Amino acid sequence: MPKQAMEKFKRCSISINRPLIPLKLALFCFYGIGGFASPFTTLLLKQRGVTLSELSAMTTCAPIMQILGTSVSGVVSDKIG
Numbered sequence: 647m648p649k650q651a652m653e654k655f656k657r658c659s660i661s662i663n664r665p666l667i668p669l670k671l672a673l674f675c676f677y678g679i680g681g682f683a684s685p686f687t688t689l690l691l692k693q694r695g696v697t698l699s700e701l702s703a704m705t706t707c708a709p710i711m712q713i714l715g716t717s718v719s720g721v722v723s724d725k726i727g
Contacts, residue, residue, distance in 0.1 A: 684708075 688701055696704075 688705065691701060691704075692698075
């Protein structure tokens with residue numbers, strides 16, 4: 647590693663914003679459980695009689711709706727303040 651890069655690395659400090667720890671833990675659990683449960687949700691719905699084409703449509707639409715929802719909520723929160 648070049649000397650200049652090492653100097654930048656040494657000046658870098660890590661700080662934890664303590665008031666945001668509960669929010670970070672909540673988001674960690676939310677996304678962790680969502681990633682763990684989604685394959686099992688597909689199996690559950692298949693057992694309940696949902697057809698393969700309906701399952702594939704739901705599986706395809708979910709990430710698209712998540713991207714659109716995140717974008718729209720970001721714009722709305724920027725407008726509100």
